[in-house]
Amino acid sequence: MAVVKQDPELGSKGGGLEKSVAEDLDPVTLTWKDVNVYAMPKKGCCNRGQKLESPKQILSNVSGMIKPGKLMAVMGASGAGKSTMLNVLTFRNRGSLIIQGDIRINGVVVDKTKIANISAYVQQDDLFIGSLTVREHLTFRALLRMDKRKSREQRLQKVEDVIYELGLKKCADTVIGIPGRLRGISGGEMKRLSFASDLLTNPPLMFCDEATSGLDSFMAYSVIQSLKALVQKGRTIICTIHQPPSEVFELFDEVFLLAEGRVAFSGPIPDALEFFKSNGHPSPVNYNPADHFILTLAIVPGKEKDCKAKVKDICDVYEASQPYLQMKEEIKTGSAQVSQSFVENTLNNTSRYGASLLQQVKSVFWRSWITSIRDPLIVRIKFVQTIFFSVILGLIYLKTDDEYSQEDIMNINGAIFVIITNLSFTNIFSVLNVFPLEIPIFLREYGSGLYGVGVYYLSKTLVEIPFLILIPVIFMSILYWMSGLVHDANSFLTATGIAVLIGNTAASFGYLVSAAVPSVTAALAIAPALMIPFLLFGGFFLNNGSTPDYLIWLKYLSWFSYGNEMLVVNQWEDVKNINCTSSTQCIPDGNSVIKNLSFDKDNFYLDLGLLFALFLGFRLISFITLYARARRSSS
Numbered sequence: 001m002a003v004v005k006q007d008p009e010l011g012s013k014g015g016g017l018e019k020s021v022a023e024d025l026d027p028v029t030l031t032w033k034d035v036n037v038y039a040m041p042k043k044g045c046c047n048r049g050q051k052l053e054s055p056k057q058i059l060s061n062v063s064g065m066i067k068p069g070k071l072m073a074v075m076g077a078s079g080a081g082k083s084t085m086l087n088v089l090t091f092r093n094r095g096s097l098i099i100q101g102d103i104r105i106n107g108v109v110v111d112k113t114k115i116a117n118i119s120a121y122v123q124q125d126d127l128f129i130g131s132l133t134v135r136e137h138l139t140f141r142a143l144l145r146m147d148k149r150k151s152r153e154q155r156l157q158k159v160e161d162v163i164y165e166l167g168l169k170k171c172a173d174t175v176i177g178i179p180g181r182l183r184g185i186s187g188g189e190m191k192r193l194s195f196a197s198d199l200l201t202n203p204p205l206m207f208c209d210e211a212t213s214g215l216d217s218f219m220a221y222s223v224i225q226s227l228k229a230l231v232q233k234g235r236t237i238i239c240t241i242h243q244p245p246s247e248v249f250e251l252f253d254e255v256f257l258l259a260e261g262r263v264a265f266s267g268p269i270p271d272a273l274e275f276f277k278s279n280g281h282p283s284p285v286n287y288n289p290a291d292h293f294i295l296t297l298a299i300v301p302g303k304e305k306d307c308k309a310k311v312k313d314i315c316d317v318y319e320a321s322q323p324y325l326q327m328k329e330e331i332k333t334g335s336a337q338v339s340q341s342f343v344e345n346t347l348n349n350t351s352r353y354g355a356s357l358l359q360q361v362k363s364v365f366w367r368s369w370i371t372s373i374r375d376p377l378i379v380r381i382k383f384v385q386t387i388f389f390s391v392i393l394g395l396i397y398l399k400t401d402d403e404y405s406q407e408d409i410m411n412i413n414g415a416i417f418v419i420i421t422n423l424s425f426t427n428i429f430s431v432l433n434v435f436p437l438e439i440p441i442f443l444r445e446y447g448s449g450l451y452g453v454g455v456y457y458l459s460k461t462l463v464e465i466p467f468l469i470l471i472p473v474i475f476m477s478i479l480y481w482m483s484g485l486v487h488d489a490n491s492f493l494t495a496t497g498i499a500v501l502i503g504n505t506a507a508s509f510g511y512l513v514s515a516a517v518p519s520v521t522a523a524l525a526i527a528p529a530l531m532i533p534f535l536l537f538g539g540f541f542l543n544n545g546s547t548p549d550y551l552i553w554l555k556y557l558s559w560f561s562y563g564n565e566m567l568v569v570n571q572w573e574d575v576k577n578i579n580c581t582s583s584t585q586c587i588p589d590g591n592s593v594i595k596n597l598s599f600d601k602d603n604f605y606l607d608l609g610l611l612f613a614l615f616l617g618f619r620l621i622s623f624i625t626l627y628a629r630a631r632r633s634s635s
């Protein structure tokens, strides 16, 4: 086993105990009694004639108790029911499970809101905006999560305190990092940052799912050491953990062993060793007790019958044991000693958000802005790519004189369509590559009451405005003049304005797809398939007058179509002469070009209005989709 040293960052007792941060904690005892959990069989599971399956029992009569100042490890083999128990206790991710049982804090029966008011839940997967530094991330959380009565100075002081407490001083000004794109802090530091984020609100009760997953033994030790320091200040912490090294396991005060959905033991580690020994399962000398418990309770493939019988035996003995019965009795009688102020002030707090609306807008806007300017992918895609493509396309469509020939008609119309296509793809894909990655973070932060959906969406929209104006302006300033579109300042400004609106509409479509799908991969797969019909009915590949009646609705949803008609009209409307050198029939002027494409000058303002409506419509639907998703995920 790897030798584990104490993390020098954490101070002598694993977290700067000598500089005890002023704590004002309500001591919390969490109890759960006779918890039964059932999963209903999936609808349509059975063929005709087959009997409907009965519900599957995941937890059976599980009871437990954890007192203030204790660090409890919930352990068991895979499938034992650890995550289910944590989800039941935190009232999260319960889905369609049927749950019975009694969960109390200091004797008061709790629900989802009450448990959220008193506790923090550090989930297994750490979700952060990677372009922020550790200090910036914590400041953002402190401004949004901490008690409204705390001043800005107090919040910033608390940020410094938790940085110190969790040994994050060394990396306080390092960016968190984006895997594969931006190097940042280590896995252990990231895990400690998760705890630090939740510590800002000073929760007396903490739940941690897989506190050490993905960490090496040194990092796992430093993380659990930090938790140990937190319980020593009076907190109550309950963690699920997989196979901790023995040095890490020793840091826990209590172990709660689950097997086949039943309690196999609950109490201090030495007592657990004694219990297993007295039931014929002594731990071998110099063997990690954690491994011994898990192996003893595991259902080994091929030996299922024997293993299940062994587990049943252990659970039967434990459930009939004096300590377990005593604990259940204590749970029953413990309800008497609860303070009224604790119930009213802490458990019954009903405000959804910790910060005012203005503070939410300011903080989320600030973070969105930092994210936009720091993420190298965004800046590179948005600026370098725009300049590169506009120069390349400009060279392809290069035209230096003011006169138009018959060949120029096709080239100019091609350049116009390329402008629309390029702006659409660039803007859609810059949204699709980034926004879906941010949605899980948004959902979690919304679920934790940091800010509302409207605040988030508004801030994102405001931050994007400069980019969504600048990019089309740069693109048009280069390509418009190189490709010889009509040399007139007014026409250029009109074309640029249309380009800005096209880019914004395309970005809104990107938001709509991103809000509706679960991942970047899905967004990147679905968006092009949805765009192709809009592109086909844009008036370039199919004459505007040839759209089949039954597909006309697709034309009305195509920003390519509105943009193309407006840009074509803007280009050709005032062109009085197009040179004709061949003997075949020539197109004499700009108006004839417009007519040949089945476009109409009089549609210009109608197109403008409809394009704007499309922009607003996509935004609105994406907002509603995001809102529905947020409500669903937090229910």
Ligand SMILES: Nc1ncnc2c1ncn2[C@@H]1O[C@H](COP(=O)(O)OP(=O)(O)OP(=O)(O)O)[C@@H](O)[C@H]1O
Pocket (backbone or CB within 6 Å): 039, 040, 056, 058, 076, 077, 078, 079, 080, 081, 082, 083, 084, 085, 095, 096, 097
């Ligand atoms: N919603 C559900 N529907 C059906 N079965 C479920 C559901 N949730 C969990 N289970 C089943 O209940 C059992 C316990 O699952 P749980 O995820 O709680 O175990 P675990 O101890 O956390 O396992 P692991 O360590 O592998 O994550 C498993 O057999 C699992 O397949």
